[in-house]
Amino acid sequence: MPSVVIGRRGEDRARAGHPWIYRSDVEEVEASAGDLVQVVSGRGRPVGHALFSDESEIMLRMISHGAKPPAATFLRDRLAAAMAYRESLALDATAYRLVHGEADRLPSLIVDRYGDYLVVQALSQGIDRRLREITSALVDIARPKGILARNDPRVRLLEGLEQRVEVLHGEVPERIEVREGVVQYQVDPWRGQKTGLFLDQRENREAALRYARGRLLDAFSYNGGFALALAPKCDSVLAVDISEDAVARIRENAARNGLAHVEARAMNVFDELRELERAATRFDTIVLDPPAFAKNKAAVRKALSGYKEINLRALKLLQPGGFLVTCSCSYNVSESMFVDIVAAAAADAGVEVSLVEKRAQGRDHPILINVPETYYLKCLILRKLA
Numbered sequence: 001m002p003s004v005v006i007g008r009r010g011e012d013r014a015r016a017g018h019p020w021i022y023r024s025d026v027e028e029v030e031a032s033a034g035d036l037v038q039v040v041s042g043r044g045r046p047v048g049h050a051l052f053s054d055e056s057e058i059m060l061r062m063i064s065h066g067a068k069p070p071a072a073t074f075l076r077d078r079l080a081a082a083m084a085y086r087e088s089l090a091l092d093a094t095a096y097r098l099v100h101g102e103a104d105r106l107p108s109l110i111v112d113r114y115g116d117y118l119v120v121q122a123l124s125q126g127i128d129r130r131l132r133e134i135t136s137a138l139v140d141i142a143r144p145k146g147i148l149a150r151n152d153p154r155v156r157l158l159e160g161l162e163q164r165v166e167v168l169h170g171e172v173p174e175r176i177e178v179r180e181g182v183v184q185y186q187v188d189p190w191r192g193q194k195t196g197l198f199l200d201q202r203e204n205r206e207a208a209l210r211y212a213r214g215r216l217l218d219a220f221s222y223n224g225g226f227a228l229a230l231a232p233k234c235d236s237v238l239a240v241d242i243s244e245d246a247v248a249r250i251r252e253n254a255a256r257n258g259l260a261h262v263e264a265r266a267m268n269v270f271d272e273l274r275e276l277e278r279a280a281t282r283f284d285t286i287v288l289d290p291p292a293f294a295k296n297k298a299a300v301r302k303a304l305s306g307y308k309e310i311n312l313r314a315l316k317l318l319q320p321g322g323f324l325v326t327c328s329c330s331y332n333v334s335e336s337m338f339v340d341i342v343a344a345a346a347a348d349a350g351v352e353v354s355l356v357e358k359r360a361q362g363r364d365h366p367i368l369i370n371v372p373e374t375y376y377l378k379c380l381i382l383r384k385l386a
């Protein structure tokens with residue numbers, strides 16, 4: 001079996017439960033791209049087994065710990081376990097994440113369900129090489145009508161893999177109809193962001209529905225995720241996204257759901273918030289769900305000032321007694337950093353705010369307790385007191 005020797009720091013990391021070993025902690029390699037390798041310490045002690053990449057800075061992704069190799073059926077077994085867990089959640093939706101990489105012990109594999117179809121992403125050499133085996137297991141276990149590989153994320157380039165979108169099984173249409181709670185969506189699995197929808201926010205939309213009322217502003221709306229979910233409880237809805245394409249989709253989805261009081265604008269949120277403030281417009285409910293401002297550690301400082309600005313402006317636009325649902329999906333910005341920045345925004349805005357709920361990504365995107373990077377989506381629900 002191919003093998004890799006790692007240094008002391010890598011060994012400590014693996015034993016502390018982290019599934020990634022970096023290139024700088026690898027000492028000797030006898031393996032090729034995508035191999036399942038035995039991982040041993042400098043003193044020859046078995047650490048575990050991992051998928052090996054000859055291109056990425058993350059050279060090893062742990063599959064198992066200790067001397068015993070994983071069962072020959074580990075892929076199939078873990079796919080089945082991941083799906084059984086999702087079934088046990090009895091989610092009120094026909095679109096959700098079936099496999100969330102490391103958190104399902106299938107590092108760098110994503111599988112999302114959209115009705116009768118599956119969309120997969122293979123984000124490392126080891127998983128990419130096993131896509132046929134994964135496809136055949138998915139067909140056996142989930143019986144989908146079609147499986148699409150959305151292998152176009154840029155991170156594949158770090159693995160020396162090409163960006164490619166292709167059908168792996170059956171047929172996959174241009175549009176798939178799915179349901180989330182009472183909202184019907186048309187999803188474009190071929191070209192939509194991520195695999196088509198922001199599935200990780202589903203439970204935060206459900207939570208926000210408990211507080212939504214009056215005039216709603218949904219900033220960074222994409223296809224209208226929060227806007228459409230909250231619209232039934234609101235008198236008027238303004239959804240804002242910079243992408244014309246996303247805004248067209250919000251209008252279509254609003255019409256499909258008979259939500260005539262949803263207005264969608266293609267605007268930069270930073271400009272729109274300033275405009276609304278100038279016009280003295282006020283809202284009873286505001287959602288802020290921006291893209292990851294801090295894509296890496298170097299960008300954190302600039303990101304924090306972006307988060308502060310939008311939260312400050314939103315808190316000013318909010319009526320006393322109103323609710324702000326504010327999110328960050330940058331894993332480089334921790335929960336405590338995010339709470340601090342929102343607190344600073346409240347202080348600067350001169351408003352009193354209570355923290356009603358602290359939330360994360362939905363339960364179909366589990367967090368690993370020993371892997372802080374997996375807690376990436378923070379969602380705070382705040383109430384403006386005065």
Ligand code: SAH
Pocket residue numbers: 197198201220221222223224225226240241242243246267268269270289290291
């Ligand atoms: N709230 C959405 C997901 C938002 S993803 C949901 O629940 O589904 C982030 C969105 O922000 C993307 O659609 C992107 O087009 C948009 N965006 C990025 N920068 C923006 C900006 N400066 N102003 C407005 N929208 C922006």
